[in-house]
Amino acid sequence: MSGPAVGRGDGESGVPVAETGRARGARPRTPAPRLYLVLTYVPRRSALRVGSLGAVTLERGWYAYVGSAVRGRRARVARHLALDKPLRWHADYLFAVFPARRAWLVDGASGECALATALAALPGAERRPPRFGAGDCRCAGHLVRFGRRPLRRDLAVAAHAAGGPAQGAVRRYALRPAGS
Numbered sequence: 001m002s003g004p005a006v007g008r009g010d011g012e013s014g015v016p017v018a019e020t021g022r023a024r025g026a027r028p029r030t031p032a033p034r035l036y037l038v039l040t041y042v043p044r045r046s047a048l049r050v051g052s053l054g055a056v057t058l059e060r061g062w063y064a065y066v067g068s069a070v071r072g073r074r075a076r077v078a079r080h081l082a083l084d085k086p087l088r089w090h091a092d093y094l095f096a097v098f099p100a101r102r103a104w105l106v107d108g109a110s111g112e113c114a115l116a117t118a119l120a121a122l123p124g125a126e127r128r129p130p131r132f133g134a135g136d137c138r139c140a141g142h143l144v145r146f147g148r149r150p151l152r153r154d155l156a157v158a159a160h161a162a163g164g165p166a167q168g169a170v171r172r173y174a175l176r177p178a179g180s
Contacts, residue, residue, distance in 0.1 A: 108164035118158035
């Protein structure tokens with residue numbers, strides 16, 4: 001006699017398993033909210049040294065840096081927005097010369113590389129300079145240049161294209177008041 005499969009995959013628990021392989025009533029796993037975007041403006045063509053990348057040239061325009069933090073995402077974004085910090089990541093070199101203007105938290109997108117790819121696919125966008133922020137992966141880079149300031153809805157379209165939900169994936173980051 002055949003019936004529903006039971007167990008937790010090892011045949012021990014006796015809990016019915018849905019066709020998806022999860023125990024009945026178990027919630028599906030969703031990606032941890034760990035991505036963020038930090039925006040800055042470069043007012044004129046500029047050359048700067050960026051850690052292991054060396055000398056890079058940035059054209060005039062708006063730049064969105066895509067980052068991630070497995071833990072402490074809000075603290076990581078606050079660090080990028082801080083003016084006085086040690087230079088550790090590629091983004092630190094950029095924001096030391098061209099301070100961050102604003103930031104967004106991105107939930108549900110599949111990862112930094114996918115989000116940077118989706119941003120670069122937006123009209124008027126391109127990844128520049130190559131490999132910026134991509135020291136721990138093999139993608140083209142995590143910095144995307146825009147000819148005009150990207151709006152939250154532009155970022156939401158890219159987040160959705162990168163696997164995020166159609167609504168609510170992009171939230172403006174706001175510093176918490178001291179003591180809260």
